[in-house]
Amino acid sequence: MSDSYFDFLRGIPFFEELSDTDILSISKYCTAKIFGPGHILFNEGDPADMFYIIMSGEVEVWKAYGTNDEDMLAIHSHGKLFGEMALIDNLPRSATVKTKTHIRLLQIGEHDFQNMIRENSSVAFSIVRSLSSMIRKSNETFLEDLKERNMELEKANRDLKIAHEELIKKERLSNLGKFSSMILHDLRNPISTVKAYTELLLMDSDVPEKTRKYISNIKFETERINNLASELLDYSRGDIRLEMNIIDLDDFLSKLEASVQRRFASSNIEILFENKFSDHAVFDFERMMRVMMNLAENARKALAGKGIFSVTTENSNNTLQFRIKDNGEGMNKDIQKHIFEPFYSSSRGGGTGLGMVIVKNIVEAHEGELEIISSPGKGTEIRINMPIR
Secondary structure, three states: OHHHHHHHHHOOHHHOOOOHHHHHHHHOOOEEEEEOOOOEEEOOOOOOOEEEEEEEOOEEEEEOOOOOOOEEEEEEOOOOEEOHHHHHHOOOOOOEEEEOOOEEEEEEEHHHHHHHHHHOHHHHHHHHHHHHHHHHHHHHHHHHHHHHHHHHHHHHHHHHHHHHHHHHHHHHHHHHHHHHHHHHHHHHHHHHHHHHHHHHHHHOOOOOHHHHHHHHHHHHHHHHHHHHHHHHHHHHHOOOOOOOEEEOHHHHHHHHHHHHHHHOOOOEEEEEEEEOOOOOEEEOHHHHHHHHHHHHHHHHHHHOOEEEEEEEEEEEOOEEEEEEEEOOOOOOHHHHHHOOOOOOOOOOOOOOOOHHHHHHHHHHHOOOEEEEEEOOOOOEEEEEEEEOO
């Protein structure tokens, strides 16, 4: 019967370097066994009494089987040898082996296994080589697993550090918001008073033209301060409250152009406005005016007193698109990466660092999208796409 196992053993890679004589000597120690699925061949901690070779089917190798910490280490199938380690080191089984499917095994008892090794040095050498390969593979797997766990630990540590910094940042901003909110409410009262008096003065027809110009400038700057206070208040509250209305874009752009001209009055910047959007739009007039003035102010700083600033509106893929362009100094990738961070400013002209944060928040509150196209020396184009309601 043992000779019938020769062809099977000859085809196993583990024995490929053995001679036919060696294979025949191994086969005479083998006996065949058949087991159904779910059969425990041996348990972890059992004494070693058998060496196995799988002819067909599959077995599962488990650590801590039957406990809360059980872990399946491997699945062995056709041609796989197992159980030799405990026979060689004469120690209890290090794992539990259970049949996964119907399985046919060749098995060699402990006494026959020891005789086989003593009688055939080629077989002994083959088993030693197999054990060496298994230990080497186990070490590599362990090192890979250790490396992976270290990488996961490093990532978790970085994530924890970022989360901690973000938590501290939010706490600081929350405290700043509460403090700013109280100050800004008090600040807007005298601003409103100054604005009201300028409007009264402008209503007086007896005011000289030169003085009227000064009063208009005071009113304009007062409105800028009021808008800045509103931005800080919006940021401190953490939300944008929209007042949606049907807007005539020609009227909107006309008022925007007048405000931009006053702001750019002392420069040689050419201003171009064009409305290609034929329908009415729906948005918060004051908020979008603030968006445009913030972008205009950024363009003014980038142009450094000369160049072209343009605003165009049109229907783009069934959205209302604002294109705000300048041919100023432009922005590199690093600046663009930080441009929406609170209190970040790359301008030599100063600023709160909240302008683009407010722009982004207002656009997103309108369910719109913001796109920046810029490179050093080539200027900046900002596209705002908003849904047509």
